[in-house]
Amino acid sequence: MDSDRVLPGPTLTFLGAAGTVTGSRFLVEAGDRRVLVDAGLYQGLSSLRRRNWTSFPVPPSSLDAVVLTHAHLDHCGYLPRLVNDGFRGRVVSTRDTADLAAIVLRDSAHLQEEDARWANEGGWSKHRPALPLYDSTDVEATLRLFEPVEFGERVVLGEDMEATLLPAGHILGSSIAVVESDGHRAAFSGDLGRPGHPLLRPPPSPPAVGTLVVESTYGDRQHPAPDPDVLAGAVRRTVARGGTVLVPAFAVDRTELVLLELQRLTDAGQIPRVPVYVDSPMALAALDVYRRAARRPSAQLRGGSPDCLDAIDRLDLHAVHDAAQSRELNDPEYPCIIVSASGMATGGRIVHHLAHQVSDPRNCIVLTGYQAEGTRGRQLLEGERHLKMYGHYVPVHAEVVQVPDFSVHADADELVTWVGSAEKPPHSVYVVHGEPTASAALARRLEAELGLCAIVPRDGERVLLD
Helix, strand or coil: CCCCCCCCCCEEEECCCCCCCCCCCEEEEECCEEEEECCCCCCCCHHHHHHHHCCCCCCHHHCCEEECCCCCHHHHCCHHHHHHCCCCCEEEEEHHHHHHHHHHHHHHHHHHHHHHHHHHHHCCCCCCCCCCCCCHHHHHHHHCCEEEECCCCCEEEECCEEEEEEECCCCCCCEEEEEEECCEEEEECCCCCCCCCCCECCCCCCCCCCEEEEECCECCCCCCCCCHHHHHHHHHHHHHCCCEEEEECCCCCHHHHHHHHHHHHHHCCCCCCCCEEECCHHHHHHHHHHHHHHHCCCCCECCCHHHHHHHHHHCCEEECCCHHHHHHCCCCCCCEEEEECCCCCCCCHHHHHHHHHCCCCCCEEEECCCCCCCCHHHHHHCCCCEEEECCEEEECCCEEEECHHHCCCCEHHHHHHHHHCCCCCCCEEEEECCCHHHHHHHHHHHHHHHCCCEECCCCCCEEECC
């Protein structure tokens, strides 16, 4: 972290997602007030994951509040560790983010407890004993701190500090966080959605702010035009050879979109009707949250969303809740589709399925979204022929197919268009939440095409708010 000397005005310190695509954590300080925007886990490379275990740069007990943009693990998954280390402030988010974060954090604690147990029983951890980063008790203490707010509601965080959440169109409840102090305004994009999300309305233009912090997950590339036959073809080929289609999918939003597309392809006769298993209690719980929001209704959802979500039930759909049912899917007796978390195959039930099925050439692994560096999903995408799971290497003989159509991150063109649509050009744009080449490419475009001062900040860098 940069020098602790007092600066003349509110400051912003980049404590995560700087030079990498996970671990979003941005500290805003004004006088004796401290507010953290997002508290995400580092994921992917072991060198990044180790950062989750380092002491937070300021005492967690000194934080007045955490403002969450949304419920994905790389934005909310560090919260229970902060609580374990002394944070007792408020967690400000939308109602849907609070509902989804409860599901995500409970699952995260469970997976960490299970991984520690497996490591201790198998003896393959470097640590004796292996411990979880946090446990279920920490999560329950964290959830008691949530204070859900409505979109557009001005929330007082302390003396001369306020926050407002605006829809981001990425997943249900996702927000652009606007933090204001002493006349200085900063907006944090969180993860920005796309104009064509089938359920969510697109994000509004950026508000008038002096400082804009924008993600750059796809900052150096454009999403290809959707090609539904990529998924349809993979399913047809796999079923014809008697195999299983394994779909690692994020439990929140991605599972919903995958099921919607499978339903559409089945109704159109483009894929055979086969059993579809959703093997993720977290994904099933998240689907319930989406359905409840659609029936409220929610202003962030497009019209017709309830009917759209109900159409999923036309599939030969099977909800897999308990572990015994899940184990049966390690060796299915007939062709089927298994949708299971996690989306980058870093943990969860999908890893057990991969361990049993990735070596069978009849099977197919369908990757449906961004795969961070150092994850099993990225290894599969790059053609790795062996995967390490539970202390053993397993050969990869299954077909691997990437279907980029499901991405709910704005691509480079969409990011530039969104920033360029601001009510008033920001004085400074900080490009975060991307691999170094992606962040640098987006910063160059923002300067060249929009004439903005665009910077890729260093991890720990501290700046004044404009």
